[in-house]
Amino acid sequence: MDLFRLFWLYLRVSVMNELQYRVNFFVQVFQSLLALITGLVGLALVFSHTNELGGWSRTELLVVMGVHILMGGVIRTVIQPNMERLMSDVQEGTLDYALTKPADSQILVSVRQFRIWQTIDIVMGLLVLLVAVYQLQLGIGVLQTLSFVVALLLGALMIYSFWLILTTAAFWVVRVEHVLELFQGVYQAGRWPVGIYPAWLQTGLTFLVPVAFAVTVPAEALTGRLTLQTLLGAAALSALLLVLARWIWRTGLRRYSGASA
Amino acid sequence: MSISTTTIHVKDLRKTYVVPERDAGLKAAIRSLVRRTSREVKAVDNISFDVAPGEVVGFLGPNGAGKTTTLKMLSGLLYPTDGAISVLGHVPSRREKNFLRQITLVMGQRNQLQWDIPAIDSFELNRAIYRIPEAEFKRTRDDFIELLDLQGLVNKPVRNLSLGERMKMEIAGALLHRPKVLFLDEPTIGLDVTMQRRIRKFIAEYNHRYSATVLLTSHYMADVEALCRRVIVIHHGQLLFDGELSALARRFAAYKTIEVTLADASADLGVYGEVVEKDAGKVKLRVPKAETSRITARLLADVEVTDLSVEDPPIEDVIETVFAQEAVL
Incomplete structure (x- = not known):
């Protein structure tokens, strides 16, 4: 299938590209460690005052933090670089090259760029999760692991669709960088389970910017809180967002080629 | 087709x-x-x-x-x-x-x-x-x-x-x-x-x-x-x-270039057309296309010429003339 073939191809090229910049590896390790320590200190501070936060214990919040780091890594490794590239391509006119290739244009623009050093965050997130799950002593079964992986995938898909929709706006308004910067800020809110926020913010973090589904829901899977309804809801919302993103992409392309103007 | x-x-x-x-x-x-x-x-x-x-x-x-x-x-x-x-x-x-x-x-x-x-x-x-x-x-x-x-x-x-x-x-x-x-x-x-x-x-x-x-x-x-x-x-x-x-x-050139080699290098050809190049006895003249044959005849009659050729101007010049025309044909 085109998706996996192109994904693999570009991943290979990106690895070759980035292996030339080894310094970046160390910079990234440093950055990730710093972020991890800040996160842990934050947790410690909160729990020096209380024993639970919105029904989540300290260890359970460590799970949330792990997922947050992990998903952040996925976003920065794959989603963000591709969307930034897409945006600059639209601005500079180099998108023309992608559009004259015999491949699905949406797939092509979504897998062309990887920042492999950012995978350190993925590894770091996994480590945090391992530690947290070990501390929880819940005994994670196959079903839970599976639902966690599914929830994670759905979350990544939602974030991707969301980001593609925003980036596609570049076809109408050429400068959308600031909108994307805004996402970084909103994503930070996902550090905590969305349940602790006021209702209006919860709704926003769930349906406007799907941070809840990207972070909180996978964390729920690992802490035994995930209900089938939530998982099905996540699947439905992912499907909806994907279809919407595809539609907006096509509409944007038509506009780009002046078919709808 | x-x-x-x-x-x-x-x-x-x-x-x-x-x-x-x-x-x-x-x-x-x-x-x-x-x-x-x-x-x-x-x-x-x-x-x-x-x-x-x-x-x-x-x-x-x-x-x-x-x-x-x-x-x-x-x-x-x-x-x-x-x-x-x-x-x-x-x-x-x-x-x-x-x-x-x-x-x-x-x-x-x-x-x-x-x-x-x-x-x-x-x-x-x-x-x-x-x-x-x-x-x-x-x-x-x-x-x-x-x-x-x-x-x-x-x-x-x-x-x-x-x-x-x-x-x-x-x-x-x-x-x-x-x-x-x-x-x-x-x-x-x-x-x-x-x-x-x-x-x-x-x-x-x-x-x-x-x-x-x-x-x-x-x-x-x-x-x-x-x-x-x-x-x-x-x-x-x-x-x-x-x-x-x-x-x-052929279609757009308004001018032609006449290249003559003179027996007497000092002859002044300015009266026949615009001198675009002059090198020893060789002179390049730019003349309106319509008058090419008339001027050529005059040149041959008046001046002692050892060689003469008529050429279309370089394609760059032609293109320039074409684009200079505001009125579209």
Whole structure:
């Protein structure tokens, strides 16, 4: 299938590209460690005052933090670089090259760029999760692991669709960088389970910017809180967002080629 | 010409852009926030032409004439506002994979090779995207490396190549899938003369080997003279001329050049026409086309001439005259 073939191809090229910049590896390790320590200190501070936060214990919040780091890594490794590239391509006119290739244009623009050093965050997130799950002593079964992986995938898909929709706006308004910067800020809110926020913010973090589904829901899977309804809801919302993103992409392309103007 | 014997068929093609318009100044800028005024610009206005398989056609026109817009419509990047296009029997704007696999677009000012890795790895990427069979790919790649003299360069990161080397690499990469139709937009822009010649030679060789159809825009007349027997001239989005390059000079040149070799080098020929060059006994005169024969006769009668020839002016000058005419024919 085109998706996996192109994904693999570009991943290979990106690895070759980035292996030339080894310094970046160390910079990234440093950055990730710093972020991890800040996160842990934050947790410690909160729990020096209380024993639970919105029904989540300290260890359970460590799970949330792990997922947050992990998903952040996925976003920065794959989603963000591709969307930034897409945006600059639209601005500079180099998108023309992608559009004259015999491949699905949406797939092509979504897998062309990887920042492999950012995978350190993925590894770091996994480590945090391992530690947290070990501390929880819940005994994670196959079903839970599976639902966690599914929830994670759905979350990544939602974030991707969301980001593609925003980036596609570049076809109408050429400068959308600031909108994307805004996402970084909103994503930070996902550090905590969305349940602790006021209702209006919860709704926003769930349906406007799907941070809840990207972070909180996978964390729920690992802490035994995930209900089938939530998982099905996540699947439905992912499907909806994907279809919407595809539609907006096509509409944007038509506009780009002046078919709808 | 019927559809079956043409590679490119363009009929009554139009493209209109809607561009926002506002006056200069802050006030106008603020006003445009609320009320946008726009204006229609006819980038391409009713153009028709056909290109036969294997033809190399030069696409000429000043900046903003509509060349790039036409190339983009032909390669499926832009929808025509009106009119019909068929390239290899496909409607380009549908962007069918089977169509895209048979064409290529090279834009001299924009790169597509991966910057940080050697071109040879980027080539590999193209092989995969175009699904070129391994053996065929290797054969084509090695041919190109030889033809363009790329040995030793394909293994260097692209960022370490000179502009000319990079362009050769870009062209090689864009042709690996052996497209049947090439759209080349200023492929030699900014390159030195040697490099331009190199690329020209390669395009000619590719056209010859694979009987590919080439549509080329360039500001360098040398490119056009070397590659294209036929040229299409557009100006203000309209077709001004479509025919042989030599006919273009005949039709549009307002002047001819008379070159005379004099027995007496000191003779002053200023009264016969504008002296554009004078070197020892050799004089080049620019005279209005209509009066060429009269002046030639007078020259031969009045002055002692050892040699005389009448030539069309250089193609650059012709093109300049063509574009200087505001009134479209």
